[in-house]
Amino acid sequence: MHPLLQGVKLVAFDLDGTLVDSVLDLAAAVDAALVALDLPPAGETKVRDWVGNGSLKLIERALGDALGEAPGPERLAAVHERFLHHYGLAPNARTRLYPGVREALDGLHTAGMPLGLVTNKPQAFIAPILEGFGLAGHFGLCLGGDALPQKKPDPAPLLHLARHFGVAPGDCLMVGDSRHDIEAGRRAGFRTLAVPYGYNHGEPVAASRPDALVESLAELV
Numbered sequence: 001m002h003p004l005l006q007g008v009k010l011v012a013f014d015l016d017g018t019l020v021d022s023v024l025d026l027a028a029a030v031d032a033a034l035v036a037l038d039l040p041p042a043g044e045t046k047v048r049d050w051v052g053n054g055s056l057k058l059i060e061r062a063l064g065d066a067l068g069e070a071p072g073p074e075r076l077a078a079v080h081e082r083f084l085h086h087y088g089l090a091p092n093a094r095t096r097l098y099p100g101v102r103e104a105l106d107g108l109h110t111a112g113m114p115l116g117l118v119t120n121k122p123q124a125f126i127a128p129i130l131e132g133f134g135l136a137g138h139f140g141l142c143l144g145g146d147a148l149p150q151k152k153p154d155p156a157p158l159l160h161l162a163r164h165f166g167v168a169p170g171d172c173l174m175v176g177d178s179r180h181d182i183e184a185g186r187r188a189g190f191r192t193l194a195v196p197y198g199y200n201h202g203e204p205v206a207a208s209r210p211d212a213l214v215e216s217l218a219e220l221v
């Protein structure tokens with residue numbers, strides 16, 4: 001067991017970039033939405049750096065890049081709708097679990113550790129993705145970016161999760177790939193653990209000074 005787990009009574013996981021490498025399916029849906037408006041596709045490399053603040057922000061960044069200026073609200077809403085439609089058709093077509101994820105989730109779940117999921121991704125996509133990997137039953141509560149008025153890096157979703165399980169924030173651990181996860185965890189009073197392989201706007205997540213960093217989630221168990 002990782003030393004940071006000593007005394008921990010609840011583990012909260014981020015989804016994109018932490019448990020699943022989802023950028024190929026996200027990029028395919030972004031590009032389908034852009035191309036439908038006769039705009040050039042963005043491609044995987046750009047989309048990777050735009051993930052992290054939820055789907056509306058992702059589309060705002062993609063449209064800003066394609067248009068060379070901030071999109072108006074109507075255009076933004078229309079392209080976002082298209083993105084949600086395309087992404088929902090096949091969110092797991094090319095999405096993969098990172099190495100060590102199944103081992104870590106199985107190990108913690110079998111040991112009786114309560115697990116939660118806090119993602120900025122819309123709530124509607126969480127269950128299809130987790131079910132696709134047979135992991136939905138591992139999590140006692142999953143919160144999407146639209147579940148509450150606030151999303152990460154606001155600590156509210158993490159505090160909501162801790163309250164739901166009746167666990168003091170100091171006995172909770174947040175595991176994520178981006179500065180938003182580490183900031184939300186720190187502001188909530190959680191311990192924080194980062195993985196370096198996900199999406200963090202092209203920056204090393206170590207710069208956010210998590211309490212610990214592991215190359216693979218297998219190191220948790």
Ligand SMILES: O=C(O)COP(=O)(O)O
Nearest residue numbers: 015016052053054119120
């Ligand atoms: O949808 C996003 O922007 C990121 O999702 P995440 O919080 O699971 O990394």
Ligand SMILES: [Mg+2]
Nearest residue numbers: 014016017177
């Ligand atoms: Mg993430």
